[in-house]
Amino acid sequence: MPKRGGKHAEMGREMRAECKRAKVEAACSPSVMSFESPDSLFGTLISPIKQEVFFREYWEQKPLLVQRNDPLLAAYYQSLFQLSDLKELCSQGLYYGRDINICRCVNGKKKVLNKEGKVNYMQLKKDFDQKKATIQFHQPQRFKEELWKIQEKLECYFGSLVGSNVYITPRGSQGLPPHYDDVEPGDLLYFPRGTIHQADTPLGVSYSTHVTISTYQNNSWGDFLLDTIPGLVFDTAKEVVELRTSIPRQLLMQVDIADSTKNLSSLLRRLADRLENTRELRSSDMKKDFIMNRLPPCLGCDSAPLTPGGKLPKIDSKIRLQFRDHAVITVEPDHENSDDIRREMVYVYHSLKNRRESHMMGTDEDTASEEGTAQQIHGLRFPLSYLDALKQIWSSSTVHVKELNLISDAEKENLALSLWTECLIEVI
Structure with missing residues (x-):
């Protein structure tokens, strides 16, 4: 299985579709997150969008912007991570590359401005103020307990790893190309896999901070088949003689194996038949x-x-x-x-x-x-x-x-x- 890294790759091909904006009245918004269960936590994250609506209309289909004018929720989101948190965290020993990236978007391309070794907060703040560089902080849930609470519940909800990054961008700057939406504190954006996104901090604002939370990396049907098919073949071969029959002589040396694909297709159908009649499919x-x-x-x-x-x-x-x-x-x-x-x-x-x-x-x-x-x-x-x-x-x-x-x-x-x-x- 591929190993999970802390630095998520920038997303797929460019997409210009506008987010559908779901404007929400303050009275409909929750004031805090509900940690009673994984289901309730996810429900409050996307509220007032219902979970069945989200998975039917948005999940892996199109972006969604949920705008909420709730000052308590906005204050809660803002408390998840702030620039001031970095001063204390740097004293604990953060490293460029592993924990923090310093970058700017120059002529539509990401330019990394990292130093070597441990991060010095004064140098970090200097690059932020003078070079207008974005601070990208990897996996803040390692240090921020509220993000730990959120992501632990989301891992239970999805049954998949949930990672996060924090981006802090100074005014009049952007760190990563090429598309952005005007999101306010308390708002939530959902992007399906492959949606390119970025944050831009307009003039008049000292800096902006946003947290990206991602899941379902390497968690597709293709990944699941690669994991489960070997066990299915192993078990089926105990009972199906054809799977234990030798492959044609010199098959591994041939460039064109078209003559053997008919036999291979037949064996795959036998596996499919067994799969339909089994209650066990091993994923280890x-x-x-x-x-x-x-x-x-x-x-x-x-x-x-x-x-x-x-x-x-x-x-x-x-x-x-x-x-x-x-x-x-x-x-x-x-x-x-x-x-x-x-x-x-x-x-x-x-x-x-x-x-x-x-x-x-x-x-x-x-x-x-x-x-x-x-x-x-x-x-x-x-x-x-x-x-x-x-x-x-x-x-x-x-x-x-x-x-x-x-x-x-x-x-x-x-x-x-x-x-x-x-x-x-x-x-x-």
């Missing part, structure tokens, strides 16, 4: 990539690591799953068995111990070793016979340990205790 790499790199839960913005609490689960205990949106179940070959014939195991991966500080910052080996930001995947490993019991826990609001679909009481208690130790379940 995409699941692991998402879980390993996403934000940990934001629990009152307390960054202390989670520890098990409450009563130990026993055979008569009633349990329920915690952090459902932060854990996935996969079936994979045993990672710890190097034999040619590898038995399948069930893996439960979770993001409860992930490091917020390295979220969406890629896997640069030099940076990881220097700053200690390398992510690792956390989870548990069980025999394949535990799969049905795990599905019970994941699909039920509550379940009694003694009712888990396992043979012995010892296995039932072992499963519950293992999940409790990882803070994935609680006893109620």
